[in-house]
Amino acid sequence: MAMKRREFLRLNINLALLSLCGGVGAGEIAIPWSGNDKKTLADVLYQLFPHPRLNKDVYKQVTEQISHKIAQSNELASMMKNAMDGLTGNSREKWSMLPPRDKTELLEEIQHTPFFQFVLNETLSGVYRHPDTWKLLGFEGSSLEFGGYINRGFNDIDWLPE
Amino acid sequence: MTKFSLNDPSVVVVIGSGAGGGTLSNALSNNGINVVCLEAGKRLALEDIVTNEAEMFGKITWLDERQGKGVAPPPFPVWNCKTAGGTTMHWTATCERLLEHELNARSHYGDIKDTTLVDWPVTLDELEPFYAIAEDRLGVTGTNGITRLPGNNNYLVFEAGAKKLGYKDVNTGNLAINSSPRNGRGSCQQLGFCASGCAVGAKWSTLYTDIPEAEQSGHFELRTESMAVRLNHDNKGRVTGVDYLDKNRVRHTQSARAICIAGNVVETTRLLLNSQCKQFPNGLANHSGQVGKNYMRHVMAGVVGVMPGKVHLHRGAHQAGIIKDERPHNDKRGFFGGLLLETVNFTPESMARFLKPGSWGQAYAELLEKYDHMAALLIVGEDPPMSANSITLHPTRKDHYGLPVPIVHYEHHDNSRKMLRYGLDKGRQIYEALGAKQVIEMLDVFPATHNMGTARMGNDPRASVCNHWGQTHDLDNLFISDGSLFPTSGSANPTLTIIALALRQANYLTSRIQSNAI
Numbered sequence: 001m002a003m004k005r006r007e008f009l010r011l012n013i014n015l016a017l018l019s020l021c022g023g024v025g026a027g028e029i030a031i032p033w034s035g036n037d038k039k040t041l042a043d044v045l046y047q048l049f050p051h052p053r054l055n056k057d058v059y060k061q062v063t064e065q066i067s068h069k070i071a072q073s074n075e076l077a078s079m080m081k082n083a084m085d086g087l088t089g090n091s092r093e094k095w096s097m098l099p100p101r102d103k104t105e106l107l108e109e110i111q112h113t114p115f116f117q118f119v120l121n122e123t124l125s126g127v128y129r130h131p132d133t134w135k136l137l138g139f140e141g142s143s144l145e146f147g148g149y150i151n152r153g154f155n156d157i158d159w160l161p162e
Numbered sequence: 163m164t165k166f167s168l169n170d171p172s173v174v175v176v177i178g179s180g181a182g183g184g185t186l187s188n189a190l191s192n193n194g195i196n197v198v199c200l201e202a203g204k205r206l207a208l209e210d211i212v213t214n215e216a217e218m219f220g221k222i223t224w225l226d227e228r229q230g231k232g233v234a235p236p237p238f239p240v241w242n243c244k245t246a247g248g249t250t251m252h253w254t255a256t257c258e259r260l261l262e263h264e265l266n267a268r269s270h271y272g273d274i275k276d277t278t279l280v281d282w283p284v285t286l287d288e289l290e291p292f293y294a295i296a297e298d299r300l301g302v303t304g305t306n307g308i309t310r311l312p313g314n315n316n317y318l319v320f321e322a323g324a325k326k327l328g329y330k331d332v333n334t335g336n337l338a339i340n341s342s343p344r345n346g347r348g349s350c351q352q353l354g355f356c357a358s359g360c361a362v363g364a365k366w367s368t369l370y371t372d373i374p375e376a377e378q379s380g381h382f383e384l385r386t387e388s389m390a391v392r393l394n395h396d397n398k399g400r401v402t403g404v405d406y407l408d409k410n411r412v413r414h415t416q417s418a419r420a421i422c423i424a425g426n427v428v429e430t431t432r433l434l435l436n437s438q439c440k441q442f443p444n445g446l447a448n449h450s451g452q453v454g455k456n457y458m459r460h461v462m463a464g465v466v467g468v469m470p471g472k473v474h475l476h477r478g479a480h481q482a483g484i485i486k487d488e489r490p491h492n493d494k495r496g497f498f499g500g501l502l503l504e505t506v507n508f509t510p511e512s513m514a515r516f517l518k519p520g521s522w523g524q525a526y527a528e529l530l531e532k533y534d535h536m537a538a539l540l541i542v543g544e545d546p547p548m549s550a551n552s553i554t555l556h557p558t559r560k561d562h563y564g565l566p567v568p569i570v571h572y573e574h575h576d577n578s579r580k581m582l583r584y585g586l587d588k589g590r591q592i593y594e595a596l597g598a599k600q601v602i603e604m605l606d607v608f609p610a611t612h613n614m615g616t617a618r619m620g621n622d623p624r625a626s627v628c629n630h631w632g633q634t635h636d637l638d639n640l641f642i643s644d645g646s647l648f649p650t651s652g653s654a655n656p657t658l659t660i661i662a663l664a665l666r667q668a669n670y671l672t673s674r675i676q677s678n679a680i
């Protein structure tokens with residue numbers, strides 16, 4: 001059963017890829033965002049760099065940043081719609097119900113497309129530039145205002161062998 | 163502030179205000195020679211430097227289009243700066259001298275297939291006095307009685323692992339970073355953002371040393387947001403001036419008595435190639451055909467160890483850690499030349515970008531969550547010159563200045579592959595000796611940070627672009643003043659040698675001007 005469903009989804013991806021190759025003519029109108037697209041995109045971002053303990057707002061904020069860029073480019077907007085249709089088989093609800101493994105598999109199929117690379121790059125900087133992520137990872141961010149680390153543990157390692 | 167008019171024929175024009183251009187400008191102007199320094203970037207104040215990598219990247223990095231071929235990363239093959247102070251803003255300040263055998267690579271390593279190995283036309287004896295001046299001026303730790311920096315966590319891991327492997331020559335390195343206040347600059351606060359510009363000025367940069375010193379001489383004008391695009395010459399073998407674009411991309415021509423180019427290799431090459439004309443159909447000063455060839459960037463790769471305890475590698479000076487035991491040439495390792503191991507650090511974003519480029523998904527996110535347990539080092543090794551490694555111009559693509567986009571082509575020599583394998587294994591062993599849970603190799607992921615070789619010095623005008631002063635063979639009053647001059651790379655980070663050569667060139671050029679020979 002599962003196999004069959006994946007095959008079906010894959011077909012959709014291929015369609016999406018096909019349309020991605022088509023490109024967009026100048027002067028076309030950017031496809032307006034639907035709330036569901038944003039939700040799906042936010043979830044895609046999460047699948048790219050899933051940190052379960054990270055505040056979900058981080059992914060929402062990055063989604064907003066990416067949406068903003070997409071809204072300014074007809075080409076990106078069209079790629080985005082195609083990618084979403086491909087990933088979700090025209091039903092955003094279905095995507096949200098897929099188990100993570102299937103989502104990963106579907107994303108793997110489009111990982112070499114320009115749209116995926118755009119999203120990956122934006123998500124990487126958005127997520128790993130975020131102070132909440134820094135906190136999760138143990139990075140302490142800007143240090144100038146605290147006088148650097150010279151008195152704040154720059155050499156506090158305590159587990160090394162004598 | 164001193165200003166010179168466009169048609170003032172007395173000025174020496176220096177192109178670029180980084181390590182080479184900043185140093186040269188300062189030395190010349192303090193010898194009483196009038197200097198106009200054209201700098202493509204803006205001038206920042208110390209207050210503009212913040213401890214935020216992404217923000218500084220946008221402020222100081224050279225972001226105009228370039229293309230990488232071979233193993234040079236395609237969209238961003240070279241990492242350098244476009245700002246007053248040049249890449250001395252990004253640099254992490256390791257200052258090693260070249261060694262005798264490295265300056266005589268051809269004699270020591272022999273005739274190696276697929277290389278253009280040569281000996282330098284400059285001896286170590288000739289360079290040493292200038293190295294000494296440079297180390298004093300930069301305040302290099304470990305020289306002139308200057309204490310080395312204390313070791314930070316990333317260093318302490320590196321040192322402990324190195325000792326387990328039996329390495330002896332291990333310390334926090336010779337760095338142009340103040341361990342205590344010196345020459346009007348404060349000391350390192352272990353801010354941990356060296357590659358984003360040092361917000362306290364502890365790390366040497368021409369921005370707040372040579373440039374203001376030159377200005378005090380009364381013989382110097384720094385002209386920022388001025389992009390040199392073409393050099394002009396007469397038919398007597400002399401350059402006469404330089405065309406540049408100001409911030410509104412309006413073209414001006416500055417007359418010149420002599421021109422010194424220190425654009426950091428890629429731009430130096432581009433400027434020469436773009437100045438081609440009937441007399442120099444392959445690019446200015448390129449009768450040898452060697453301009454843009456023999457491009458070197460050091461054999462370079464990274465190793466990250468996921469350690470059993472926390473490291474917090476972000477706390478402290480990036481490159482305050484070096485192992486020199488592998489630097490001597492040693493046939494038994496199966497390759498010629500030597501390598502250094504140096505500490506390095508990454509922010510979460512750069513770790514995510516470089517650890518396994520292009521990776522995503524659960525496993526990668528889990529790996530990145532171990533950020534605070536990571537220790538990191540670089541290997542930096544001697545890179546043999548190869549004719550095919552080159553900087554050329556794109557036949558059709560233009561950047562926003564309307565200049566052809568540079569193409570950076572770089573491949574590894576077989577020797578480099580062996581050295582990489584050897585160095586990566588050593589890096590891995592350093593961390594495994596301390597119980598690393600996982601070790602990741604970063605190979606062919608970094609843009610070049612060291613650039614050398616594309617206008618090599620030599621005694622034979624048919625096989626080199628410049629003589630041993632960095633004066634082009636073809637045009638008497640045209641000089642190259644950056645890493646382009648290096649006939650071979652050695653294993654040392656290049657900047658101290660760029661500075662030593664610039665100081666030496668300044669003496670020569672001064673005497674030529676004073677005796678009216680130029």
Ligand SMILES: Cc1cc2nc3c(=O)[nH]c(=O)nc-3n(C[C@H](O)[C@H](O)[C@H](O)COP(=O)(O)OP(=O)(O)OC[C@H]3O[C@@H](n4cnc5c(N)ncnc54)[C@H](O)[C@@H]3O)c2cc1C
Binds near residue numbers: 181644655657
């Ligand atoms: C992250 C990083 C770390 C580094 N760490 C070290 C280290 O530890 N040790 C070491 O030895 N080296 C290090 N380096 C390398 C070091 O920064 C360079 O070797 C050095 O800055 C080169 O000096 P330069 O004068 O040739 O060029 P730059 O310092 O790059 O200066 C060139 C200047 O010329 C300007 N310019 C270029 N073209 C034009 C034009 N056409 N018109 C006008 N202006 C122009 C540029 O804007 C720039 O300001 C590092 C580099 C990086 C990126």
Ligand code: SF4
Binds near residue numbers: 350479
């Ligand atoms: S670690 Fe030291 S040198 Fe590096 S940025 Fe901070 S104060 Fe400057």
